[in-house]
Amino acid sequence: MQPDLSSGSYTDLLAVLGPDDVLVDQDLRAGYEVDWTRRYTGTCSAVLRPRTTAQVAEVLRICATHQVAVIPQGGNTGLVGGSVPRAHSHGPVVVLSTRGLSDLGPVDSDAMQVTVGAGVTLAAWRNAARAAGVDAPLDFAARDSATIGGAIATNAGGSRVVRYGTMRSQVVGIEAVTITGEIVGSLAGLPKETVGPHLPSVxxxxxxxxxxxxxxxxxxxxxxxxTITALVSLDSLAAAVQMLGRVRAGLGSLDSVELILPGAMELVSAHLGRRPPVAKGSAYVMIECADHVDPTDDLLAVLSTLDGPEGGVVDTAVTTEGPSRDQLMEFRDRITEAINAAGVPYKLDVAVPVAGLPALVEIAEQAAVTYGGRLIPFGHLAEGNLHLNYLEAGDPAAIAELVLTAVAAAGGTISAEHGVGVAKGPWLRLVRSSAELAVMAAMRSAWDPTGLLNPGVLSPVSSVAD
Ligand SMILES: Cc1cc2nc3c(=O)[nH]c(=O)nc-3n(C[C@H](O)[C@H](O)[C@H](O)COP(=O)(O)OP(=O)(O)OC[C@H]3O[C@@H](n4cnc5c(N)ncnc54)[C@H](O)[C@@H]3O)c2cc1C
Structure with a gap:
């Protein structure tokens, strides 16, 4: 099949990658053209699958020469529509899949570092670390598909942020290719370097x-x-927020503090076909502690201070590593999957200072009542990060306007860990001033003067809400 590319660019791409890695048939492209939620979809001229940095550089040079837009794609688990072609693209567009960049270097036990290809999954990173007796600091439910490149590009978070920070904090060296095919960066892994802007952070x-x-x-x-995991049910979200301060102050081994609100607990329980092992509450918190010595007593001691009406704890279930822990974790890990099984969700990923969480949930519920939709809320309690999922959303743009305006007014952010993609562009104005947006645009055009890399993403003008 002849793709919708100039014959010059098609021939050049074939010469670099070979026919197996330039996918033009619709059947072969299909999986790369729709996002994980099935909300965002479009058509590309071809899917390109380079296997080396040198091939990426050649491919980008060809795209720049022929003015072909490039959508980088890793595991395609992103939730804001940034990894798939836009519905109304102009001119030729290719998806550049990085999954073939899957080299995993040896673990450097002295430096506690490892060099990995952008297409390596989070699970493969963690498995390699564990095989060497250490661990990866970042984890979330999409671990088997989400890639290192995608996690850096979205500054992904997940459950261990309370202990180790977001993906940005894990990157001690980076290699990247510009649209003109220049290879930039360093993989030396120097924890300290003050020579102008820090490229991994950029x-x-x-x-x-x-x-x-x-x-x-x-x-x-x-x-x-x-490792010890506890599921705590509480009589209110305010009690959960109050508990957060106690567990943070009292537990040096704290690894994660996740929040599940009743709508999400009901949905995931039905999906799993199991009830949670605690009595019903108005909020559920999953706490994990990990240490070289057993942290059980420390965790139980902190939880015992919260028993009774003042602490708001209704019930607690505690488990150590093994099958019972895996089963407990599923109540948190499989919520996103349960939501997707129930329909095509409209997702907002926001964060506010933790004290503002109860008020935010009220507004999110009000948005569902006013504009239609069933709210499924859960998130990462320690970061004040809520995932507000609306099933059967009546008017997604109106929901977003109400909720995101309230989030910004509370000093929060319109994207905590998923990024802006094409989903949040119109609301960038709520959290970035016009001077800041101008600086972002100038920076973008310095890297990519003709705007070929992921057009429409992270853009305040050309985005869609639904
Ligand atoms: C079940 C489930 C649970 C999730 N839980 C979390 C969570 O807890 N925390 C969290 O932060 N996210 C979570 N996510 C969202 C998602 O997994 C993350 O955003 C992840 O970082 C995306 O990685 P990816 O490889 O799939 O990237 P993709 O979806 O392929 O791409 C995401 C963005 O990164 C860009 N990109 C990808 N690779 C590169 C590259 N090599 N170079 C430059 N740009 C690139 C793409 O263009 C796109 O804009 C979850 C998703 C699912 C499906």
Missing amino acids: LAGSEGTLAVITRARLRLVPRFSH
Whole structure:
């Protein structure tokens, strides 16, 4: 099949990648053209699958010469429509899949670092670390598909942020390719370097608009021999927020503090065909502690201070590592999957200072009542990060306007960890001043003067809400 590309660019791309890695048939392209939620979809001229940094550089040079737009794609688990072609693209567009950049270097146990290709999954990073007796500092439910490149490009978060920070904090070296095919960055992994802007930080959260990330040098952390997980039901979200302060102050081994609100607990329980092992509450918090010595007593001691009407704890279930922990974790890990099984969600990923969470949930519920939709809320309690999922959303743009305006007024952010993609562009104005947007645009055009990298993403003008 002849793609919708000039014959010159098609021939040049075939010469670099070979026919197996230039996918033009509709059947072969299909999986790359629709996002994980099935909300965002479009058509590309071809899917390109380079296997080396040198091939990425050649491919981008060809695209720049022939003015072909490039959409970088990793595991395609992103939730804001940034990894797939736009519905109304102009001119030729290719998806550049980085999954073939899957080299995994040896673990450097002295430096506690490893160099990985951008297409390596989070699970493969973690498995390699664990095989060497250490661990990866970042984890979330899409671990088997989400890639290192995608996690850096979205500055991904997940459950361990309370202990180790977001993906930005894990990158001690980066290699990336500009649209003109220049290879930039360093993989030396120097924890300290003050020579102008820090390239990994510049590219973290850039969502494929500045360069294509090809490799990264990543930090590793200790592998703890004892992990304990507790599911706590509470009589209010305010009690959950109050508990957060106590567990943060009292537990040096704290690894994650996740929040599940009743709508999400009901949905995931039905999806799993199991009830949660605690009595019904108005909020559920999953706490995980990990250490070289058993942290059970410390965790139970902190939880015991919260028993009774003042602490708001209704019930608690505690488990150590093994099948019972895996089963408990599923109540948090499989919520996104349960939502997708129930329909095509409209997703908002926001954060506010933690004290503002109860008020935010009220507004989110009001948005569902006013504009239609069933709210499924859950998130990462320690970061004040709520995932507000609306099933059967009546008017997504109106929901977003109401909720995101309230979030901004509360000093929060319209995107905590998923990025802006094409989903949040119109609301960038709520959290970035016009001077800041002008600086962002200038930076983008310095990297990519003709705007070929991920057009429409991270843009305040050309986005869609639904
Ligand atoms: C079940 C489930 C649970 C999730 N849980 C979380 C969570 O807890 N925390 C969280 O932060 N996210 C979560 N996500 C969202 C998603 O997994 C993350 O955004 C992830 O970082 C995306 O990685 P990816 O490889 O799939 O990237 P993609 O979806 O392929 O791409 C995401 C963005 O990054 C860009 N990009 C990808 N690779 C590169 C590259 N090599 N160079 C430059 N740009 C690139 C793309 O253009 C796009 O803009 C979840 C998703 C699912 C489906």
